[in-house]
Amino acid sequence: MAPKRIAIIGGGPAGAFAAGELARAGREVLLFDEKLAWEKPCGGGLTDKALARWPFLRDAQVERNWISNCELIAPSGLKVAFQLDRPIAIFSRLALNGLLLERARDAGARVLHERITRIDGSAGDWCLQSSSGNYRADFVVLTAGARNPFRGRFSKAFGPENFMVAVGFYIPGTSHVAQVKFLKGLHGYLWVFPRSDHFSAGICGRMKGKSTAELRRLLEDSLPEFGLTLEGARFYAHILPSFTAQTLQSMAFSGDGWAMAGDAAGFVDAITGEGLFYALRSAELLSEALLAGEPQRYPALVKQDFLPELERASRIADRFYCGDWLGGPVLERMVQLTARSPRFRELMRDLFAGTQEYSDLRRRVLRGLPRIGWEALVSALWWPFAETEIRADSPANSELAD
Secondary structure (H helix, E strand, O other), X not given: OOOOEEEEEOOOHHHHHHHHHHHHOOOEEEEEOOOOOOOOOOOOEEOHHHHHHOHHHHHOOOOOEEEEEEEEEOOOOOEEEEEEEEEEEEOOHHHHHHHHHHHHHHHOOEEEOOOEEEEEEEOOEEEEEEOOOEEEEOEEEEOOOOOOOOHHHHOOOOOHHHEEEEEEEEEEOXXXXXXXXXXXXXXXXXXXXXXXOEEEEEEEEEOOOOOHHHHHHHXXXXXXXXXXXXXXXXXXXXXXXXXXXXXXXXXXXXXXOEEEOHHHHOXXXXXXXXXXXXXXXXXXXXXXXXXXXXXXXXXXXHXXXXXXXXXXXXXXXXXXXXXXXXXXEHHHHHHHHHHHOHHHHHHHHHHHHOXXXXXXXXXXXXXXXXXXXXHHHHHOOOOOOXXXXXXXXXXXXXXXXX
16 A cells, blocks of 8 residues: 655755655655755756756756856866856755755645654554654655665665765855866866855765865865865865665665665765766655555666666776776876867767766767767867867867867
8 A cells, every 4th residue: 555654854855855746646744854954065966957857946946056168177187168058057955955845845745853863663653753752654765865874774884985075165156167177096076066156166085095184185275276265165074975886786775664765875976976866866766656556666666767877887987087098097088088079078068968878878989989089180280188278169179070
């Protein structure tokens, strides 16, 4: 039978979205979060793929910043700037979470500013305890992050190889250019994402790699390159899921009377760190299964939809950050070809839009490699690789696409 009383622990995008979908269909939904709408240390970017799937995110009257240009910086310092044909919407997480929580309230969900401290019982008769009282539910949904305290109650805990550390600053100012810098020896990247009234400038790396202090130093040393200072800045640090392919294949994210979605289930791209799309999509799939009275179908829906893509990302992440391709480091070649080849630049635009999947990436590159190589060779007549900055969309370089 379809669960009627559903408790959701975690009021981030996954939890709030699921609460709205379920309450709108007539379910009795309790959504618990000790912080509710709060600022989270991440870029906050929603790709065109996400905006097309959930148009209310594009149309909502909330603060966001539309990003129309991108700059990539290779470990060598080579820079390429290019225009995006499908802009990215950069939300502050305070604004995005607030929007989704209000949507859940409007749908009829009961949103409680409380921290759940204990869960007892079993499917069909869960007892949830907070500092304010006890609550009953037929089904429990965990969306309180990858290291939520109840993971061990339902599934197993994971080692540090499955997580990344993110540190950064919120810095006053804004622009319409997203900047991503890769550093030698870092399994991760540095970003400067402009929101509506401030920059989210951060850096991420594997938990088993560089320490939080090392990441912070690398970020602070790089800020002048972007014209940023720490005046008026606020520091943040956070742990992000970045599950290995083996973990994604073997983990349990659903069981009798319970399920996980979003970061709590580790649904994050191990290369880009993208998690918002997968948070919303997993919440949508879980809601569909619950409303159909078939919660046991949720894992199969995820495996049919996006889990193979996340597994591919995990398998190739090490090669992306540390491997070689075409006689040089992958990251260097990626930035060089983005600058030299209009066809390769189209591929990068599709990656930023979220429409280029890893399953077809290798095939697309190999199919276009002769043209990409020719364009790169001809482009070298205009700019030698020794130059450190290239604007890919300049008229001379754009002529290669003709």
